[in-house]
Amino acid sequence: DALRQLSLTDCFLSSVTLIFVCVQGHRLKNSDNQTYQALNAMRAQRRVLISGTPIQNDLLEYFSLVHFVNAGILGTAQEFKKRFELPILRGRDADASERDREVGEEKLKELISIVNRCLIRRTSDILSKYLPVKIEQVVCCRLTPLQTELYKHFLRKAKSVRTLQEGKISVSALSSITSLKKLCNHPALIYEKCVEGEEGFEGALNLFPPDYSTKVVEPQLSGKMLVLDYILALTRTTTSDKVVLISNYTQTMDLFEKLCRARSYPYVRLDGTMSIKKRAKIVERFNSSTSPEFIFMLSSKAGGCGLNLIGANRLVMFDPDWNPANDEQAMARVWRDGQKKTCYIYRLLSTGTIEEKILQRQAHKKALSSCVVDEETDVERHFSLGVLKELFTLNEETISDTHDRFHCHRCVNGREVRPPADESDCTSDLSQWNHCFSKKGLKDQVLKASWDAAVSFVFYQRSHEEQKGAV
Numbered sequence: 001d002a003l004r005q006l007s008l009t010d011c012f013l014s015s016v017t018l019i020f021v022c023v024q025g026h027r028l029k030n031s032d033n034q035t036y037q038a039l040n041a042m043r044a045q046r047r048v049l050i051s052g053t054p055i056q057n058d059l060l061e062y063f064s065l066v067h068f069v070n071a072g073i074l075g076t077a078q079e080f081k082k083r084f085e086l087p088i089l090r091g092r093d094a095d096a097s098e099r100d101r102e103v104g105e106e107k108l109k110e111l112i113s114i115v116n117r118c119l120i121r122r123t124s125d126i127l128s129k130y131l132p133v134k135i136e137q138v139v140c141c142r143l144t145p146l147q148t149e150l151y152k153h154f155l156r157k158a159k160s161v162r163t164l165q166e167g168k169i170s171v172s173a174l175s176s177i178t179s180l181k182k183l184c185n186h187p188a189l190i191y192e193k194c195v196e197g198e199e200g201f202e203g204a205l206n207l208f209p210p211d212y213s214t215k216v217v218e219p220q221l222s223g224k225m226l227v228l229d230y231i232l233a234l235t236r237t238t239t240s241d242k243v244v245l246i247s248n249y250t251q252t253m254d255l256f257e258k259l260c261r262a263r264s265y266p267y268v269r270l271d272g273t274m275s276i277k278k279r280a281k282i283v284e285r286f287n288s289s290t291s292p293e294f295i296f297m298l299s300s301k302a303g304g305c306g307l308n309l310i311g312a313n314r315l316v317m318f319d320p321d322w323n324p325a326n327d328e329q330a331m332a333r334v335w336r337d338g339q340k341k342t343c344y345i346y347r348l349l350s351t352g353t354i355e356e357k358i359l360q361r362q363a364h365k366k367a368l369s370s371c372v373v374d375e376e377t378d379v380e381r382h383f384s385l386g387v388l389k390e391l392f393t394l395n396e397e398t399i400s401d402t403h404d405r406f407h408c409h410r411c412v413n414g415r416e417v418r419p420p421a422d423e424s425d426c427t428s429d430l431s432q433w434n435h436c437f438s439k440k441g442l443k444d445q446v447l448k449a450s451w452d453a454a455v456s457f458v459f460y461q462r463s464h465e466e467q468k469g470a471v
């Protein structure tokens with residue numbers, strides 16, 4: 001009551017207890033950045049952080065958040081690393097010994113008991129009954145012959161790849177990762193590198209068709225782009241739904257624009273160049289049932305957080321981010337308060353490539369978060385931490401490298417014969433999702449009709465079962 005009667009200046013000058021509240025608190029995950037240090041220097045008797053994703057990459061981020069609200073409860077960063085982080089990570093490794101796992105579990109329980117003194121955890125499950133059903137699908141798309149040849153050519157030629165296979169990490173390895181990710185999206189994104197003969201792409205120009213041109217988009221040259229083309233066409237002709245289309249790269253969004261113009265799809269685009277005022281106007285217009293726009297193109301970096309795009313109920317995540325929280329935030333643009341229709345989320349991945357490795361790293365991070373924050377005790381250990389070398393491989397024989405690594409106990413002769421257990425937590429464990437090797441198992445008619453384009457495998461799950469008589 002006293003705070004409501006005082007101005008901000010009065011608050012600082014009086015003896016009233018000050019409460020410091022930080023929304024999107026995960027932005028303070030790095031104690032070395034200026035934002036963290038500036039806010040940490042402010043005097044307040046009480047500090048509150050609000051975040052749905054307190055662990056995005058590693059446990060040290062979690063330490064930074066806990067330390068901000070309760071300094072010293074976990075010791076120093078070095079003490080935390082030695083006492084908790086290292087033994088927990090060793091125990092979480094797929095190759096961990098039984099003793100390492102036991103020690104890791106003990107340290108995990110100790111960490112949870114300490115942090116629970118200052119933590120209140122609520123998940124999105126409590127909102128599910130107030131929202132329509134969400135059907136999330138991870139769609140593995142085969143590379144085209146051109147993509148396959150370019151991919152193998154790069155792995156043979158790039159010096160950074162060879163040094164990495166020898167156990168050495170170079171700065172150029174990061175650039176190589178980006179090149180492979182762009183190639184997975186469409187060969188057009190690395191065409192200029194081939195023209196200029198950059199490292200790894202020497203002589204690769206000869207692999208392109210003789211009449212190739214970047215002036216128009218050719219969906220048939222990319223497995224994911226071809227599947228996207230089918231999804232958009234079928235959504236447009238068989239439903240009244242709108243689509244949100246998300247990518248991490250503005251270059252990929254340029255290709256989306258070319259595709260929309262070629263197919264005469266009305267669209268709007270939001271990226272980092274758009275002002276805040278203009279963003280609000282186009283979002284409001286797109287959400288209107290009378291607006292003509294069919295597609296909302298969105299840069300995940302510019303608009304992946306905070307936007308309400310309930311005018312659409314289908315969302316395509318065209319490429320994965322290393323940080324699972326970034327993808328989760330982006331995919332939540334349509335499944336939120338105010339949505340009235342069933343939501344369909346499509347996460348496209350190139351089969352057997354670096355994109356599946358990224359998904360696997362996401363699964364490892366989400367499993368870690370599930371254990372530490374949500375106190376899940378049965379999260380599977382599917383992936384070893386020593387996967388860096390495997391980033392630069394191509395598995396041409398698989399229909400899903402991720403499913404292969406699960407050693408799935410619910411499949412017989414390549415077919416799912418037993419559904420996930422009713423109590424399975426699909427939010428953190430992809431192996432507990434339904435999955436299918438053919439379109440026969442799909443309920444989503446749009447994806448089912450798109451299967452023959454280039455789909456090799458699909459993981460899928462429903463958020464919840466729709467309640468009868470629900471409004």
